[in-house]
Amino acid sequence: DTEVTQTPKHLVMGMTNKKSLKCEQHMGHRAMYWYKQKAKKPPELMFVYSYEKLSINESVPSRFSPECPNSSLLNLHLHALQPEDSALYLCASSVTGGPVMNTEAFFGQGTRLTVV
């Protein structure tokens, strides 16, 4: 099973709403990532978790709050978002980052987020 599953596939939320994106993998990977992708642009890294601990935060606004409750799950909690936060949010996982040979990254199908 080389699958990263993201839910929901689509989400429309108001600027005062609180919502969460969910990502799940059962490959035993210990590194998990959140990326944001705007239309016709490459994905941009937001957060990296390694062994359930936050290792990288790419200066993401606090209205985005990641959480890694266990080694298979990654959440992204959303609160008070702006319309410019509308994008495709991608989750990825890899065995681990760093000096390990097999660091192939596997991506989910993404959540299309629209903030109104």
Added chain:
Amino acid sequence: KQEVTQIPAALSVPEGENLVLNCSFTDSAIYNLQWFRQDPGKGLTSLLLIQSSQREQTSGRLNASLDKSSGRSTLYIAASQPGDSATYLCAVLSSGTYKYIFGTGTRLKVLA
């Protein structure tokens, strides 16, 4: 800071052509380079992974090469098909980090 560039930005070819997509990166200190395919509005599908110690990888009609010293990788697609139409992205994993940095992408259209 690692920067990754892909040329061309867009490419339209007739079915059956062999084609080459290019990826350049500024910092040669990488663990690996990965090529992805992305269909419109969808996630990323991994095509090929090349470790920093390798020169090339092959999968079916796809062949990817890596010249780390010059900061370049190419993706060769043989006998292109309309189903190959998608955006192709390269990503590098820089040494000492967990950061996969993506290139700007090449939008490929293969005409039947």
